[in-house]
Amino acid sequence: MHPATSPTAGTPAEPSHRTLAPRRRFLRGLVAAVVAAPLLFGAAACGDDSDAGDGKVKLSIFWWGGENRAKLTEDALALYTKKNPNVTFEKTWQANQGYFDKLATLTAGGNPPDLFQIDDNYLSEYAERSTVLDLNSYSDSGKLDVSKFPKSLLEYGVVDGKLAGVASGENTQGLVYNKTLLTRNGLPEPTTGMSWEEHIAWAEQVTKKTKVPGTQDPSADYKAFWVWLRQQGKDLYKGKDLGFDEADVTRWFELWKGARERGATPTPDVIHEGNASDVTKQLVVTGKAATSWVWVNQMPDLKKNTKDELGVVAYPGDPSGQWARAAMYWSVFKGSKNRDVAVDVINFLANDPEAVALLGTDRGLPSNLDLRAKVSETATDPAMKQSIQVETELAQKFGQAAQVPIKGHSKVKSELVKAAENVQYGRITPAEAAAQYVAACKSAIV
CATH class of the missing domain: 3.40.190.10 (Periplasmic binding protein-like II)
Structure with missing residues (x-):
């Protein structure tokens, strides 16, 4: 819905030290509002079409990146809808700059996305305020299959014992x-x-x-x-x-x-x-x-x-x-009425061979090691193959995952x-x- 104006597609641009303090206060105030009215957000969350009697779901999803990432993501989501016709998506994306301001505004305003992209700058902050869903029960039940993830990559999404985000890809x-x-x-x-x-x-x-x-x-x-x-x-x-x-x-x-x-x-x-x-x-x-x-x-x-x-x-x-660092994560809003579907979408993006092939290494090297090997075999970009090769070699030498950065x-x-x-x-x-x-x-x- 919101075309990106920046060609970059990595971590959101870091504001300078001259502007960060007021922006941090702004974000803290917005995210703090989530704690003040959790019931309101649960009722007003985007994509609550699951209440409809026809069983159809419209899932809201928000991410940052450039036009290339948008196309790849939209193609993967279209593939999900093809395989799950009752699920459609309300897609929102934007350039890197200002992404987390927008996410905090949506969350504090009672209109949060069901599923959103986040990075290690903010994962702890959102997790500690109980804004994101703990995904441990889904991984324990197998509804979210993380069995092919490197252990340290999975651990890098854990905050205070809760699985707050699932790595969309690995980096180092x-x-x-x-x-x-x-x-x-x-x-x-x-x-x-x-x-x-x-x-x-x-x-x-x-x-x-x-x-x-x-x-x-x-x-x-x-x-x-x-x-x-x-x-x-x-x-x-x-x-x-x-x-x-x-x-x-x-x-x-x-x-x-x-x-x-x-x-x-x-x-x-x-x-x-x-x-x-x-x-x-x-x-x-x-x-x-x-x-x-x-x-x-x-x-x-x-x-x-x-x-x-x-x-x-x-x-x-x-x-x-x-260590195996999450290039970025997918997290689910805790108050979403479509939480089960949102988790299933994460599982699909991480483990469906067609989806993983579509996404390539745009959000880091595939978290699923088996599918990462297949992407490496079929990659035509020499630099992409080189990235996968180096990351695979280094993975044999990685130490224990660092803790997710704090507020x-x-x-x-x-x-x-x-x-x-x-x-x-x-x-x-x-x-x-x-x-x-x-x-x-x-x-x-x-």
Whole structure:
């Protein structure tokens, strides 16, 4: 119903640290309203045609993404209706920006969708407020078949013991590098398992030989910080609190301060460009760095924007620091009168061979491992095949799933950018930035 205006189809665009605070307060107020009037929402939920005597159901469904995702999703839903003629869909989709504002507005206004797309920025917040349906009983009964899911991928949808969302696909962190540049200059490719110091030393040599900075500075990238923390025996979160302290953040910032001083990374203005750009303009494809820190499933989008051959490996350090991350989830509104049908649609999108083939890897690599293998066999896009291959290899080395991020996660991410860039530009020391960052994070998660 709402055509997207943005070509991107990944995680919703992250608002800047300058606009996030009022937006967070806005969202909290809207989502809090759900708790205040649960009975109203249960009665007014969209798609309650199940009360009709003819047994027909109109299920409301809401997601974000670009036009390509919309077409793929609509094709898969049409296939569901073909196989289940009594079920039709009220489909709403929009561009990334503003999606969660709209979802909160719909929910607080008593007109929530039965089924909606969500990500790990907000899953805990919606689950803790009892906005989403606990899907454990459906998985226990077999009505929602998650038996072919990697264990850690399934666990990454659990909040306080409740299955709050089902992964629409799997993803993990990926270090993408310009293979053409390295080959042309007789340089070795990075490898999975190299230490962080080894990666920085490798990047320093790339800079010296090619005059292209060897690696984007990821000190502002929460994905890299999170993996590094897990390799130190820490985590981004521990229960309802942070899993790290000022000393950890200081060490992280000092690591990359040293890398910048050695010339392993670009200059601060170019680093900022990489921090602020979407996946299509990452430094590895604009030629301003030999590597970028992204998600593995973004390889096809990156490849579309460069003529060079790209490679991808795990982030540096022990690869068990990485895990099967849900690219995004499907969740069901707790008050929906069509909850059983909504769960059946999730089950269909995850486990029907035709539906999974239609959707491909748009929302991450298929969660069902058997069907993922079939998609890999039939994929014609080399970058997509490469993404699946790398993810499959890394899956053998994944560690235990991280807990789903807690309330305030978006602010934790954006404040890291602010703190890291203050260090990158030399405005404050790593220790000063770490103190400011931890204080901002503690405020965000209260």
